[in-house]
Amino acid sequence: MNTADLGLPVDVPSTALFTDQYELTMLRAALQAGTAERRSVFEVFTRRLPNGRRYGVVAGTGRVLDAVENFRFDEGVLGFLRERGIVDEETLDWLAGYRFSGDIWGYPEGEVYFPGSPIMRVEGSFAECVLLETVILSILNHDSAIAAAASRMSSAAGERPLIEMGARRTHELAAVAASRAAYVGGFSTTSDLAAGFRYGIPTVGTSAHAFTLLHDRERDAFQAQVNSLGRGTTLLVDTYDVAEAVRTAVEVAGPELGAVRIDSGDLLLVAHRVRQQLDELGARDTRIIVTSDLDEYAIASLAAAPVDAYGVGTQLVTGSGHPTCSMVYKLVARAESADPSAPLVPVAKKSTGGKTSIGGRKWAARRVDAYGVAEAEVIGTEAVPAELADRQLLVELVKGGEVVAREPLDAVRDRHIAARAGLPLSATQLSRGEPVIPTEYPSGRSGS
Numbered sequence: 001m002n003t004a005d006l007g008l009p010v011d012v013p014s015t016a017l018f019t020d021q022y023e024l025t026m027l028r029a030a031l032q033a034g035t036a037e038r039r040s041v042f043e044v045f046t047r048r049l050p051n052g053r054r055y056g057v058v059a060g061t062g063r064v065l066d067a068v069e070n071f072r073f074d075e076g077v078l079g080f081l082r083e084r085g086i087v088d089e090e091t092l093d094w095l096a097g098y099r100f101s102g103d104i105w106g107y108p109e110g111e112v113y114f115p116g117s118p119i120m121r122v123e124g125s126f127a128e129c130v131l132l133e134t135v136i137l138s139i140l141n142h143d144s145a146i147a148a149a150a151s152r153m154s155s156a157a158g159e160r161p162l163i164e165m166g167a168r169r170t171h172e173l174a175a176v177a178a179s180r181a182a183y184v185g186g187f188s189t190t191s192d193l194a195a196g197f198r199y200g201i202p203t204v205g206t207s208a209h210a211f212t213l214l215h216d217r218e219r220d221a222f223q224a225q226v227n228s229l230g231r232g233t234t235l236l237v238d239t240y241d242v243a244e245a246v247r248t249a250v251e252v253a254g255p256e257l258g259a260v261r262i263d264s265g266d267l268l269l270v271a272h273r274v275r276q277q278l279d280e281l282g283a284r285d286t287r288i289i290v291t292s293d294l295d296e297y298a299i300a301s302l303a304a305a306p307v308d309a310y311g312v313g314t315q316l317v318t319g320s321g322h323p324t325c326s327m328v329y330k331l332v333a334r335a336e337s338a339d340p341s342a343p344l345v346p347v348a349k350k351s352t353g354g355k356t357s358i359g360g361r362k363w364a365a366r367r368v369d370a371y372g373v374a375e376a377e378v379i380g381t382e383a384v385p386a387e388l389a390d391r392q393l394l395v396e397l398v399k400g401g402e403v404v405a406r407e408p409l410d411a412v413r414d415r416h417i418a419a420r421a422g423l424p425l426s427a428t429q430l431s432r433g434e435p436v437i438p439t440e441y442p443s444g445r446s447g448s
Helices: 021-033 061-069 075-084 089-096 126-130 133-157 172-184 193-199 209-214 218-229 242-253 267-280 296-301 386-391 409-421
Strands: 039-046 103-106 120-125 162-164 234-236 259-262 287-290 309-312 327-335 344-346 363-368 374-380 395-399
Touching: 021 089, 021 126, 039 126, 039 133, 061 103, 061 133, 061 172, 061 395, 061 409, 075 089, 120 126, 120 133, 133 162, 133 172, 133 296, 133 309, 133 327, 133 409, 162 172, 172 193, 172 409, 209 218, 209 234, 218 234, 218 242, 234 242, 242 259, 242 267, 259 267, 267 287, 363 386
Parallel strands: 162 309, 234 259, 259 287, 287 309
Antiparallel strands: 039 120, 039 327, 103 120, 103 395, 327 344, 363 374
């Protein structure tokens, strides 16, 4: 199902203005020059991973597909462009009928990627492809950054579930996208109801400190919550004195109390003390949930603590220090003329300062060792070597303008877990290091 068709309040009526003005001025000039209809190939890739990261995570693909379908220039949008004098009438007429009719290939969502990986390939006329640059990059850069942080956190958490709770730390619409990306990266639930409504992600939530402070006594607050939500609820125990709150919580809810949440203090020390106290009070099945500005390093430091789940907010929705993946959208091949049968010519940027690109329409495959563990990301423009034919990574996402690869979010989440498991063990180390496998080019160029 295309969630954009639901007309949800977290949607916008058109994605056509999620672009930079120069996309339209290039279109205008290309239409006048007669080059707008040249068949072109654009690729999304990143030249490097964020400092210290061992792998990247592809996320946002499903949102890109929705955005491409909704890229329409309605009367309101065209009126804005006309009023501002951004393009001429010829270009406005062309935009009025815009529908992407090309093909899009890409790494399936949830897959991992490395420097140089052709994460997404957009093919069609120059005119229809160039307009999509900004909206595609804004989605993939944001969602992949969140998913990469989530992946590191879920790896550090092991089998313990993670709750996404960062909505109040970012833009209200970004929060919905962040929740989706976090789920792709391994989180189990979200506190954001818009994300649950739009994407079907399981939602959770009980109470904040304000609920305790509302009541005359902490006991009254706990009793009210248990009366409303049942004994299996989660009681927040660090508003005043933790030990007293735990004692009161068990007295009110009994040993059937679902969980207690700790949101401050030395979490390692407090968790051990709370676990001992719960056990002594007979609440051996009551779980301990910890929150409070966690990141992957804090989660890893609690591996030996008697913690049952983690709630993560700020660090997750800001990419844990890396809020973008620095992906770019570059023209890598174009036809010699507007003739549909004209051959493609590789093109590439040759500037200095590490911002060069490699021309040509690329394929990508992941070579594995005898044990099935990834050992290299292989990228080429010539024929795919026979030994890599069944290891190719790009899949068809859009064919002739029609989406052909929309899939359930749970399938994406499962794919990421499997992809991460196929990497060398060092991929999940939190210490700084290079990409866990090198990028190789059959032509001889290589990188890591």
